[in-house]
Amino acid sequence: MFDKKIEKxxxxxxxxxxxxxxxxxxxxxxxxxxxxLWRSKFYEKAVFYGGSALRIxxxxxxxxxxxxxxxxxxxxxxxxxxxxxxxxxxxxxxGFEVSIKKKDKKNKSAINSAFIKxxxxxxxxxxxxxxxxxxxxxxxxKLEIDQEPAIGFTSDLKYHLHPIPFTIKTMTLPxxxxxKMHALLCRTIRTNIKGRDWYDLIWFVKxxxxxxxxxxxxxxxxxxxxxxxxVLTKEKLVKLISKKINKIDFSLxxxxxxxxxxxxxxxxxxxxxxxxxxxxxxxxxxxxxASH
Numbered sequence: 001m002f003d004k005k006i007e008k009x010x011x012x013x014x015x016x017x018x019x020x021x022x023x024x025x026x027x028x029x030x031x032x033x034x035x036x037l038w039r040s041k042f043y044e045k046a047v048f049y050g051g052s053a054l055r056i057x058x059x060x061x062x063x064x065x066x067x068x069x070x071x072x073x074x075x076x077x078x079x080x081x082x083x084x085x086x087x088x089x090x091x092x093x094x095g096f097e098v099s100i101k102k103k104d105k106k107n108k109s110a111i112n113s114a115f116i117k118x119x120x121x122x123x124x125x126x127x128x129x130x131x132x133x134x135x136x137x138x139x140x141x142k143l144e145i146d147q148e149p150a151i152g153f154t155s156d157l158k159y160h161l162h163p164i165p166f167t168i169k170t171m172t173l174p175x176x177x178x179x180k181m182h183a184l185l186c187r188t189i190r191t192n193i194k195g196r197d198w199y200d201l202i203w204f205v206k207x208x209x210x211x212x213x214x215x216x217x218x219x220x221x222x223x224x225x226x227x228x229x230x231v232l233t234k235e236k237l238v239k240l241i242s243k244k245i246n247k248i249d250f251s252l253x254x255x256x257x258x259x260x261x262x263x264x265x266x267x268x269x270x271x272x273x274x275x276x277x278x279x280x281x282x283x284x285x286x287x288x289x290a291s292h
Contacts, residue, residue: 006094009163020262023063026139029096029127030067031056031162033141036090042083043169046071046145047155049179051196053170057158060203062196062260066142070149070171078147080121087125087143094163097128103142121145150218153178173209178216180204185240186225193249195257198278205285213237238283245278 006028013024030052037043050068054060071078084100091098103122127139153175158168171179183197204211217232226232250273261267 005163012162014262019259022139023260023262026065026141027056027063028163029091029125029139030141031160032090032094032096033067033087033125033143034160034168035163035166036087037083038166038168039090040083040086042069042086043157043167045073045076045078046169047153048168048170049153049176051200054176054200054203057160057168057170058173060200061262061266062199062257063262064196064260066144068144068146070146070153072155072169074148074151076147078145080123080145084123084143091125091127099126100124101126120147150215150222152212152215152218154212154215172212173204173207174212175215177204177209178212178219181211181216181237181241182219182223185244186220186223193252193256195250195253195255196260198248198250198253198273199257199260201282205282211237211286234286238286241286242279242283245275245283248275248278250274250278 006025009028010021010024013020015021015024034048034056046069048057048067048069050066051060051062051064052067055062055064088098088100100123103124121144123143125141125143127141154172155169155175156172158170160166160168170176180197180200183194184201187194187197213232213234216237217226217230220226220232221228230236254270254273258267258270261270
């Protein structure tokens with residue numbers, strides 16, 4: 001039975017609570033979605049990026065919710081229904097009951113949470129599983145495709161072994177860092193503090209990943225946060241991120257990221273989070289890592 005194969009995949013994880021089990025199951029479902037997209041040749045037109053790309057392809061030590069993709073070439077024709085059909089078939093092959101529907105954005109303007117999201121496709125994948133989670137639990141995974149991406153990112157082909165060996169086209173780590181830095185600098189914070197972004201920032205710094213300033217500038221120009229004529233130097237980047245740090249309520253940031261962490265040790269690390277920690281330590285590291 002396919003359920004037995006899924007259970008075997010779950011054995012990769014150290015699970016203590018129902019919440020741990022659900023996070024692991026959701027990640028396995030994400031991997032099956034990525035496999036279905038590979039079978040349908042989706043990665044010939046789009047790349048995988050965001051927190052889930054860091055988690056699944058680069059062993060980021062936190063769980064992630066959504067699957068984010070960007071077209072390789074802006075304005076490329078993409079018949080999404082073909083790919084979603086392949087995803088549905090793949091999930092059903094592995095024993096899941098699936099429904100996929102387009103999600104309408106509440107805000108119809110071109111700007112959503114300080115990001116230009118015109119012509120972005122958002123789909124919700126709902127999976128009904130007979131595996132043990134909370135009673136009548138329904139898994140939901142958001143799949144988002146940016147059809148008008150900023151230009152300038154670099155991509156790479158990564159091998160992945162689960163549930164079977166296949167390949168995924170993704171942004172390189174410097175481009176992924178630039179995307180994360182854009183989120184940190186440009187996301188509205190009044191009601192939308194993402195502790196996951198700050199956690200990921202620490203991960204990039206810890207792993208000595210340089211930030212692609214060329215791609216970051218293109219993203220900031222696209223969203224109106226910097227003029228095309230401006231030069232984005234590492235000195236300017238440090239000033240911008242320091243200014244943002246001073247506006248963040250890190251108690252709220254901790255609350256956002258904590259459900260996505262696996263161990264008590266990881267959660268203990270959050271006790272260090274403060275404006276002083278990010279300003280005094282991380283800013284120095286970003287200054288070293290930022291590159292053209």
